[in-house]
Amino acid sequence: DAGITQSPRHKVTETGTPVTLRCHQTENHRYMYWYRQDPGHGLRLIHYSYGVKDTDKGEVSDGYSVSRSKTEDFLLTLESATSSQTSVYFCAISLDRTSTDTQYFGPGTRLTVL
Amino acid sequence: LAKTTQPISMDSYEGQEVNITCSHNNIATNDYITWYQQFPSQGPRFIIQGYKTKVTNEVASLFIPADRKSSTLSLPRVSLSDTAVYYCLVGDNRRSGGGADGLTFGKGTHLIIQP
Numbered sequence: 458d459a460g461i462t463q464s465p466r467h468k469v470t471e472t473g474t475p476v477t478l479r480c481h482q483t484e485n486h487r488y489m490y491w492y493r494q495d496p497g498h499g500l501r502l503i504h505y506s507y508g509v510k511d512t513d514k515g516e517v518s519d520g521y522s523v524s525r526s527k528t529e530d531f532l533l534t535l536e537s538a539t540s541s542q543t544s545v546y547f548c549a550i551s552l553d554r555t556s557t558d559t560q561y562f563g564p565g566t567r568l569t570v571l
Numbered sequence: 572l573a574k575t576t577q578p579i580s581m582d583s584y585e586g587q588e589v590n591i592t593c594s595h596n597n598i599a600t601n602d603y604i605t606w607y608q609q610f611p612s613q614g615p616r617f618i619i620q621g622y623k624t625k626v627t628n629e630v631a632s633l634f635i636p637a638d639r640k641s642s643t644l645s646l647p648r649v650s651l652s653d654t655a656v657y658y659c660l661v662g663d664n665r666r667s668g669g670g671a672d673g674l675t676f677g678k679g680t681h682l683i684i685q686p
Contacts (some may be wrong), residue, residue, distance in 0.1 A: 492676075499658070500615070500676035508649060547614045557603045562614025 460484055460571045461563040463548050469569045476535040478566050483527075487515030489531040490515075490560065491523060493544040500547065506531055538570040575659045578670060580681040589646045591680050593659030596640050604635060604642045607676070615676070619644070645680075654684045674678045 458485030468469045470476050480489060491503040492515075502515030512523050520542060534541055546563040548563040576594040583589045595604070603622050607615040619626055621633040621642070632645040646653055656679040 491677045499679065502675075521601070549614065556622060557605065558613075559617045559620075562616065565614055 459549060461561060463546075463563040463565060463566045466564065467567045469571065470538050471571050472556045473537050476538050476568065476570075478533045478546055478548075478568070480531045480563055482531075483533055484550060484561070485546060486550040486552050486561075487528075487529060488553065489525065490549040490551075491521070491531065492534045492549065492564075493542075494547060495515065495544050495552075503546075512543050513525065535549070535568075540570050542568065543570045544568060575661055575677055577659050577677070577680045579678065580634045580683065582683050582685065583649055584685050585650055586648055589649050589653070589682060589684075591644045591657055591659075591682065593644070593648075594641045595661045596657070598639050601649055602639075602661045604633065604639075605660045605662070606631070606633065606644050609658065609679070613654075616619075618657075624626055640671065649682075649684050650682050651686065654682060656681050 462481045464479045488505065488507055492500045493503055494500050501517045503517055503521050504512055504515050506525040509525055509528055511571045512525060517558040522536060522537060523569045524532045532549060546566045546568060549560040551560045574597060577591060581591060603620055605620040606618045607620045609615040619628055619631050620635045621635055623635050623639060626633045633634040634643040634645060644657060658676050660675065
């Protein structure tokens with residue numbers, strides 16, 4: 458399995474509080490992604506990164522920000538968590554960003570916003 | 572990206588061969604077909620990828636007819652541990668370097684294997 462870890466694995470927080478999720482990889486892959494997965498919606502891309510300090514928005518980026526100060530770490534921040542952001546968050550990595558390039562996923566973080 | 576359509580759910584029994592078909596009528600010339608598998612409480616993982624005809628690996632086979640408007644993932648002799656969601660993705664190997672496209676996961680097919 459690709460060396461991808463996510464922390465925390467589970468978190469419960471209250472509406473209005475900031476939350477930061479961390480993705481760490483040991484594969485030295487250039488591209489990193491944050492997805493959320495909700496029942497009935499499948500996986501949806503939030504943000505992605507194509508290098509240190511290089512990030513871009515995905516399909517559902519509103520209410521989220523990201524940072525990548527090192528190749529191995531990609532942080533997802535919810536500036537002010539809302540109940541609609543209760544979800545399972547997956548980090549993924551890939552060597553390239555083409556649609557044929559395999560993405561390797563982390564174990565996920567289950568976030569509950571009360 | 573080409574839109575894909577696959578069954579929401581399927582049931583089968585241990586030891587059977589399972590075929591999951593994905594429809595992608597608008598597939599483009601440079602698009603490849605990729606399947607991912609997701610177990611409960613885990614992230615998706617790559618199973619197989621192909622462009623045309625047939626691809627086989629240690630996990631599955633992928634059959635793609637000449638018109639490429641559909642594809643079939645075949646899982647031989649399934650076991651209970653094959654219960655998972657299977658996603659069909661269609662994408663262009665030339666698209667890179669930016670943009671919010673790339674991998675698009677639909678709702679997948681929830682495969683349930685019974686004893």
